[in-house]
Amino acid sequence: MEYANLLVESRGNVGIVTINRPKALNALNPDTIAELEHAFAAMGADNALKVLVLTGAGEKAFVAGADIAAMKDLDPLAARAFAYKGQKVFTAIENMPKAVIAAIGGFALGGGCELAMACDIRIASENAKFGQPEVNLGVLPGFAGTQRLPRLVGKGIAKELIYTGDIIDAARAHAIGLVNKVVETGKHLESALEMAQKIAGKGPLAVRFSKEAINNGLEMDMDRACAYEAELFGLAFATYDRAEGMAAFLEKRKPVFENR
Ligand code: CAA
Numbered sequence: 001m002e003y004a005n006l007l008v009e010s011r012g013n014v015g016i017v018t019i020n021r022p023k024a025l026n027a028l029n030p031d032t033i034a035e036l037e038h039a040f041a042a043m044g045a046d047n048a049l050k051v052l053v054l055t056g057a058g059e060k061a062f063v064a065g066a067d068i069a070a071m072k073d074l075d076p077l078a079a080r081a082f083a084y085k086g087q088k089v090f091t092a093i094e095n096m097p098k099a100v101i102a103a104i105g106g107f108a109l110g111g112g113c114e115l116a117m118a119c120d121i122r123i124a125s126e127n128a129k130f131g132q133p134e135v136n137l138g139v140l141p142g143f144a145g146t147q148r149l150p151r152l153v154g155k156g157i158a159k160e161l162i163y164t165g166d167i168i169d170a171a172r173a174h175a176i177g178l179v180n181k182v183v184e185t186g187k188h189l190e191s192a193l194e195m196a197q198k199i200a201g202k203g204p205l206a207v208r209f210s211k212e213a214i215n216n217g218l219e220m221d222m223d224r225a226c227a228y229e230a231e232l233f234g235l236a237f238a239t240y241d242r243a244e245g246m247a248a249f250l251e252k253r254k255p256v257f258e259n260r
Helices: 030-045 076-094 111-118 133-137 145-153 155-164 170-175 188-200 204-217 222-236 240-250
Strands: 006-011 014-019 051-056 061-063 099-104 107-109 121-125 129-131 181-183
Touching: 006 030, 014 030, 014 188, 030 051, 030 076, 051 061, 051 188, 061 099, 061 111, 076 111, 099 111, 099 188, 107 111, 111 129, 111 145, 121 170, 121 188, 129 170, 133 155, 145 155, 170 181, 181 188, 204 222, 204 240
Parallel strands: 014 051, 051 099, 061 107, 099 121, 107 129, 121 181
Antiparallel strands: 006 014
């Protein structure tokens, strides 16, 4: 499919999605959200791609939020539908059967911060800025920011950021656990691709089951979550890659994983 607002490419077994509306700081209008849904569904189903990287075009922004111009005339029902749609697409990204890394340069605000939080891992340039400034517009985060931010950084810090609308720099985002790693400005994509390559060299089903155990297990009580982990651990023993990984270790060679 041709995308008007995205660039989609693959480098080896890593897929890269770039949100490409730099003049609007990559703000998420309904078309861009629909394109993200389509692109991630296609890349999620593509077995040649082991890891996905999401970034924004231009130097100024990852994504500066939901598109305010596109939202300004929404009636309450349309606004609710917009929130549900964004949440659905972000949840689909969160549940991709492979790792998704956000490479963030510049602003990741509102829906942009929420989108980054739907990814598994966030790598930011030193110039990155994060925040949920929706209160400045008289609204609240609508793409699950009130839920993913406290799960990531804790309730107290999440409330501070959401109530004040403060924009924080990459160093503070790192200190509170909102980003995994901060790199020199402009090196965020390179660094994300490096990590993507590393993950792509591991057993893809092992990464996928780990992701399922973490994402689903954290929403369960501890006993159920541990039982779920044990089930997935057992399931891993049904895979070719598990037999290959263990045989390769014992034979002192590198494993050749086949994603089966
Ligand atoms: N929606 C639509 N357009 C946006 C935008 C957004 N979220 N953010 C920036 N833009 C546009 C600007 O309107 C401007 O367009 P024009 O050149 O046509 O005027 C262009 O991008 C460049 O932006 P600025 O001139 O404002 O750039 P700046 O460097 O002076 O400021 C900024 C940068 C601080 C990020 C500022 O653009 C800003 O505050 N943006 C809005 C951030 C925001 O409030 N995000 C939350 C949106 S609500 C939301 O996301 C709800 C939700 O959870 C679902």
